[in-house]
Amino acid sequence: MKLNRRSLLKLSAAGAALSLTGLPAFAAIDELVIAYNVNLPSWDPTVGPSAVNPTIQGIYQSVFDQYILQQPDLSPAPGLLTEWGWNDDRTQVWMTVREGVKWHDGSDFTAEDVAWSLARVANPDTGSPIQFVWGTLKNHRVEGNKVIADVAQFDPTIFKWMYFLTGYVLPKAYYEKVGAEGFEAAPVGTGPYMVEKFERNAYVRLKANEAYWGGAPEFKTVTIKFVTDSAARVAEVESGNAHVTLEMPYEEYDRLKNGPLAGVATPVSDIGMIFLNDIDVMLDPNVRKAAALAIDKQTIIDRLLSGYGVAIDTLQTPEYEAYDASIKVGYDPEKAKELLAASGYSPENPVKFKIQTTKGFKPKDYEMVQAIVGLWRKVGIEAEIEVYEIAKHYELRAADQLAPAAFYNWGNSVGDPTTSTGFAMFGPSPHSVWDGADLIEKIAPLWGEADEAKRIAGWKEVDRYIAENALVIPLLQYVQPILHAPGVKVVPHASGALLPHLMTRG
């Protein structure tokens, strides 16, 4: 039997008719089932490794509310805080707390919860990974429905962190009553859904919070099944066992998006890039520039990712504030050869260095590096690929022992230049790879720049300098594919978070 598309469609259609165990057909959906791609390790969104894991923020945002709400286009809006800001001389921050909100256990949400939550993540011994940001605020205090805190060290992005990693408000009374372990067993938040049943590594069943301040969600019961294997996830949705799924190979997305299922694919705040380490051959600007010019980003996106991806030349994406469309690098293999020739290299006598990448961590990560190595080979760059696990990457980067080139992806759902170009390229930060002194001087003043317009212009200037000297090679902005049954309408979120409370019966 020739296993091509036509015969497969005929078979699966026949199969659907044959299904015996009363699998839910594609008709009206009362209980929404989502096939999710990663397991949820822990219910505390503010402490521990899961607090900084971008792939599970969608689940946290269904159960907990952030200080400030981030809308699908990444822009901030009033959340549990209705207004917020600095005082005139920026020595204090003030926040007005929304009233009439209830915790899932029925108790009242008060300014006390906000102050307590902020103090908790600022305290180093709770193991909070973002303590270095929250620690810039001191002695948080409540005045009626306002919360005031002193600014120990000015951070222009403090309010942006309030809708980013660990920016969640937890119930003070409940948490202190049941303790960390009790909270893990029965988490309580103010979010659109309450946790009804959680089976680790298997599924979580959510019940709608009818009294949600943002309006009760349409689907009253939502089950999030953890299905780590992408082929199994697609099979779940295709067989009707689940209604929505994400992160599947683009070929599968294309196959099903107009077929029995529907689909939506939008660019998200996650980019693929190649870190360059200022060691051996990478110290030669010709080699760096040639490496950047020799990559045909658009062809890689079209051929490898079925066209799902946005080519970028700086670490900012079009949605970010500091995005500057005028900075261009482009694809020019001839110029790359000239630059390499200037340093004495050629396809016959290629420059040699190692490039590290993960395999299977991000869609087609390994294949992209193989394609880039193929393109480099044509202009005279011989790159040897070394695969490592994401855990090994973090360690090497923290110890600044990455290979001359290392493929990595960088999430930044806040869209601020500090949490993209800043942390990635600022020498002293343990997470940057390029340690050039010239760049450090350019970036240093921007950390504390109070004037927003001047700050953004400063970061654009840094991005231009980086692009001209090829200190890093940005590749593409990822597009997140979501497949869903025709019976549900999915509103995608630019941060990549899959939010059930935004889904309606389409």
Next chain:
Amino acid sequence: MSFLSVKNLTLRLRDNRAPLLRDVSLEVSAGEVHGLVGESGAGKSMIGKAVLGILPRAVEIAGGEIWLDGVDLLTLPPAARRKRVGGLAALIPQDPLTALNPSRRIGPQITDRLVDILGWKRTEAEARALDLLGEVQINDPARVMRQYPHELSGGMRQRILIASAFAAEPKLIVADEPTTALDVTVQKQILRLIAGMQARHGTALLFVTHDLGVVSKVCQSLSVLYAGRILEQSTVRDFFAAPTHPYSAALLGATPKYTDPEGSLTPVPEAIIARLRAEIAAYDEAHHG
């Protein structure tokens, strides 16, 4: 009419058609004890196996007939043949150490044929088993019935196998060198036991052995085999008085006598072996496989 009548039985190996038995014919009437004698590998035990239908898979019956109580077994379908053999005949195996199923108690291994094949009621079969265990001089038969084979000696196990063989009052018993695997002291008792039971039960007995001494004591008639051919058939009395075939005479010369333990033994002369080979070759030529 003889109870067992084998006519022109020829056995060959399936894959290379090497002949094992060449046109063997013999008759055993009810109550008669007939010896099958020959060197090891002469095919004597093959005859017994052919009659009981337990030939190894590698051997096929290339010709001949086996009449058991008036019916040619080879014309019967396998199931009917098995039933008939099970009812009318029994085997006393050579090595008691491996002929009893190690994971089953002794009792069921005697009564199973009576109940399953012959349709006896369980109580009847058990009574019969106890009876026979007594007859083979086993004391405390009830206890032995519940024991496992590994708890009993070789001699005891052979007695049990004999009891099991006679249990169904078969008309024919094939005893395949029943004493060879036992040590000498026990051999005589077992021989006397078999002869006694045969006489009492009037069963026809096909006695396979390489020991002419045993034949002289137990059998009434015998056949001498060499390389799958019967060289001589006669009554025991005539044979021991004057064997007709030179090979038989040589064989007699090579057998220690109980009566004359110090008698010198003369191996079978080469000349006779050569003549036999020529005889066999001529036969093969005539029948060219």
Next chain:
Amino acid sequence: MADLTDGRGAVKRRIGTRLWLAGGWLTLLLLAAVFAPLVAPQDPLAQDLFLTRLPPFWEEGAEAGYWLGTDSLGRDVLSRIIYGARLALVVALVAGSITCLIGSALGLMAGFLRGWVDLVISRLIDIWMAFPPVLFSILLIAVIGPGLHSIILAIVIIDWTRFARVVRAEAMAQGAMDYVASAQVAGRGRIGTMLREILPNVLPTIVVLLTLEMGIAVIVEAILSFVNLSISTDDPTWGGMIAEGRASVYQAWWVLVFPLITLFLTVLAFSQLGEGLKDRFDPVLR
């Protein structure tokens, strides 16, 4: 002159057709691996982003020279399978034989020398078998990093107990036999006895286990590639191709199916070879 014995000796096992087929496939594989540069129609690493997912030659839309089609990077599937044979055979031969060497040596010593040597080695075997094999190899590769040497090391570390257990039992059984006692009486030292008396008799079992082990080594490489832990460089491996092909099985089924068939036939060939050798050596089977 006709064979006058009762013919039992005449029973020879014809070399089974399965043995011929298995041997044939493995020789074909060996040739492909050794002469890969000559045999392979394309360079296995050459990518052409405009020739991605070409179907095999018999389907329409195929390109000449790409007999079994191309993968999502435009690389020729047939050439990658041929070069993949190199790695498969290297893994099978190297990992197989090292595992066999270590395992058999320890098994032999434990089985024959008995005493505290046997005690120590048996405990070692017990401890080693208490580790879940796949999990242990994933952990191991995380420690030493992916690469050809790590796969081989992982296979050796996991599977040596298979040899040790069997060889120990065999050596113990042989040790009890009379011919060993007579050899020792003839003044040969314990080690001498072990090597010259026991080893030749245990060798057939070792050879059978070795062929089976080679098959298992190829499977372990496929499992590790499936979990993205196989070799890191560009060199093609069947397991890697299967894992990569899985994502686009509906669009380009040949990227998954052909390496799968090759892997399947190779492992089958090793197991049938092992079975065949076992029958040849085993005198008991009439």
Next chain:
Amino acid sequence: MFWQKLIARIGTTAVTLIGVAVIVFVVIRVVPGNPVAMMLPPGATEADVARLTALYGLDKSIPAQFLIWVQGVLQGDFGTSITTRQPVLDLVLGRLPATLELSIMALVMAVIIGGIAALTGTRLRGTKAEGAIDVANGMALSVPDFLWGLALILLFGVLVPVFHISGRVTPSLDLPFTTGFYLFESLFRLRFDLWADIVSHMLMPALALAIPLAAIIGQLLKQSLKETMHLDYVTLSRTKGYGENHVITREALPNAILPTLTLVGVQFTFLIGGTVIVERLFSYEGLGNMAIDAVINRDLPLIQGIVILFAVIFTAVNLVVDLLYTVLNPRLRHG
């Protein structure tokens, strides 16, 4: 005599467990990819790294850490998992029933399939059919369990969607179970609707595990049967008038099973260890699935807990198999 054997056995088991604990403790401490580095997002400073390392006690020397760990174990505290911040013992014991049930179901299916293959192979020995069964056995053996899983997902999951593809039970069902053993408890509570749903989830992963195991059992049993069929008591039983089927199943099989039993015991432990990949493929929430996450996230205490539990299962199964062997084998029973 029996008691001496038991005490010696407990001694060896203890040595094995301690050996496993020490080895895995050192191996995972040496593994690159310090878990703390994984926790720190962009912008964290050196001080943060040091602070968190101390918090998780990873800054002490390996022997010191091992001592702390052993003291904890003696009081039943296997440490806390870094990623889930739950006690390791609860996590591991929570997931153990799922893996045990899957392995037992796979073993039962393997014994049935392997048994049938061996018996038919023996009954039809010498014919073409026996050759076909041998080749089928070889094929089943040469395809690893995760590839069988792939094929099953494609076949029964998508093309002919008859069985569930992932998970262990349909989440929308509310489960009245108290223990983790869903399959057995649903039977115990006579809830056949739940039982059917659970089986529909477990069938494919169990089958993927069972096929290679069935091939091994099939080959071993057939080999042992072949040798038993040559023995005299089998031939004697034929002379009693019994047919071939009776002879094989009642006379040969009981004695052929014994040697196969010990090998099946060993294979069963490999099976449990081998569930890692199949559980991952079918997103079946057993120990294996959790183990892979633990390794990827370098959750050292959790890895340690899982490996130790596997070792305990391994030694326990061996003990049971040995006991079974003595009970079944009449010669030893009266020893």
